[in-house]
Amino acid sequence: VAKDLGRKVPAVGLRLLDRGRTQYFALHGQTGHLVTAERIDREQLCRLVEKCVLRFEVIVEGEM
Secondary structure (H helix, E strand, O other): OOOOOOOOOOOOOEEEEOOOOOOOEEEOOOOOOEEEOOOOOHHHHOOOOOOOOOOOEEEEOOOO
């Protein structure tokens, strides 16, 4: 994520915002890679839908 946004690594000034109760993703502080922060159980999250989507926002502090 840091590389895609043209930010220097470590990923300073980048945060993830997840609107749900569980934070499923995180940014690795040293590499800026997007990683899973919590176990993702598709059967529990999206039982009745064919397409399962988890949404989150990347917040960038400072200028790009």
